[in-house]
Structures are given as C-alpha cells and as structure tokens.
Amino acid sequence: MQKRVDCECGWSQQTDEESVLVTAVQRHAKEVHNMEGVTREQVLAQARPV
Ligand SMILES: [Zn+2]
Numbered sequence: 612m613q614k615r616v617d618c619e620c621g622w623s624q625q626t627d628e629e630s631v632l633v634t635a636v637q638r639h640a641k642e643v644h645n646m647e648g649v650t651r652e653q654v655l656a657q658a659r660p661v
Contacts, residue, residue, distance in 0.1 A: 613661040616654065620644070625661055632658060 615625040616636050620643060624635040636654045640646040 614658040615661045616657050616659075618643075629655070 613625055613627045614629070614632055615623060616632060617623045618636075618639060622639055622643065624632055624639070626632050626635070633651050633654045636657070637649050640649045
C-alpha cells in the first residue's frame with residue numbers, strides 16, 4: 612500500500628516502502644527544518660494511505 616507524507620513546507624514523499632518513507636521524512640526534517648530525533652512512530656502518524 613502506498614503511503615504519503617505531506618510536509619507543511621510543500622515537500623512530500625510517497626512510497627510503498629515504510630522504511631524509505633521514514634528515512635526520507637527524517638532526512639527532510641533534519642536538513643530543511645533542523646529537526647533531529649523524529650521517530651518512526653511520528654512519521655507513521657503523519658502518513659496516510661494513498
Ligand atoms: Zn518540510
């Protein structure tokens with residue numbers, strides 16, 4: 612199942628691979644928003660099925 616995360620800045624990521632989604636969101640949060648320590652649970656809470 613494809614899942615998608617939309618960031619408030621307009622960035623988004625969509626994939627059917629949960630680990631890819633988590634990694635991408637963590638990297639985006641760190642690089643763009645200077646947010647460290649985003650957890651897998653936080654990412655998945657933001658994700659919605661497409
Ligand atoms: Zn963003």
